[in-house]
Amino acid sequence: MTHVEIKEAQKQVDDWISQFEDGYWPPLSQLAALVEEVGETAREINHIEGSKTKRSGNDNLESELGDVLFALICIANSYNISLEDSFKKTMSKYDKRDKTRWKQKTKKP
Amino acid sequence: MTHVEIKEAQKQVDDWISQFEDGYWPPLSQLAALVEEVGETAREINHIEGSKTKRSGNDNLESELGDVLFALICIANSYNISLEDSFKKTMSKYDKRDKTRWKQKTKKP
Amino acid sequence: MTHVEIKEAQKQVDDWISQFEDGYWPPLSQLAALVEEVGETAREINHIEGSKTKRSGNDNLESELGDVLFALICIANSYNISLEDSFKKTMSKYDKRDKTRWKQKTKKP
Amino acid sequence: MTHVEIKEAQKQVDDWISQFEDGYWPPLSQLAALVEEVGETAREINHIEGSKTKRSGNDNLESELGDVLFALICIANSYNISLEDSFKKTMSKYDKRDKTRWKQKTKKP
8 A cells, every 4th residue: 555645745735726716825825824724733732731621532633733734735835845855854954963962762782 | 766655754753753762742842843843934934925035045945844844743743643644634624625615717628 | 091001911811810720821831822822813814815705804803813912921921021021122122123124214304 | 100001012013113114014924923923932932841951041032922022013003903902802701701611719718
């Protein structure tokens, strides 16, 4: 069984949006949409972690994270940015910068 | 040439974090990290779109989007959520809900 | 007629929260609450500004801005920070840093 | 000694911005600015609360909260919204909705 590549996810979003006349929203509107989804993610995590109103299961969070990813992909697509390249850049930055920032596990002999 | 699958990206982040003793941060700290990265994305988009201080190229934005994706994956990993499943859920929701929300392009004959 | 001082608003929030046993949430939960409110503000502004679903009036935005201010005050109160001092600090920083950053209006003779 | 009223803070921001030719940014740009400041607030709170890199004092947080308030006021001013009215609305909503949501302190006899 194959899994969805980041590149393929970007294409699926592009196909979906391309069927509409208006196409992508202006970038600052897309950013606002991303912020809205991050806000809903914040609410879900507060529900799961907070001491007041514990919620069991995290189905809602699963949905919200998908919405955040969708909004993120829209922004990337608008600017012709490959999220795969973005991801590789971040991994390589962290690898260089943070390798010695936290304590590594001691290797078992 | 093969591309990075969403699932593989989650595993790379997990491998990277698993080398440290402390492992994943608590979810609310990870959320704060996501918010910080979204804030930096907002700054970049304002630079690109704003009328004052136009910046050419979007290398910085490419980096910021990678950082947002990394922070998003950390949250998903902490809760054992498959971002691929999340993404499919979102695509299927939009497909049902929004198909008739905006004007579809008229098909060429 | 007198108006509400920033300091007085902080006290009102403190009085309100102090009536409950649990008191203030932990700071990272409060931050998540702030992010949630900013997300709702983003949705409202997108509704008002977006080209798709214009909404007339901005009663909802007025409410959301109040919720953001409330969440901001909660964080300030938790850390014993005077938002009035914060505000003065910001105004003085902008006054020094940005005075020459944008074009000043030419004074009429 | 008198304290700064919310209304007066809005006027100070308006006076400051009115000296520039460009005036207020478009609302979605202002929202992006707010998101950027909230992101910096998130970073500060993570520094203070996180287990890794404790920072003593909260001078930076004091500054960030002022920046958030400034960005919030800019949005309110652009839409001619009285943040004082917004605040009263929120307090009155919470008073009605949440009075019985959490456990009240038992009154001492």
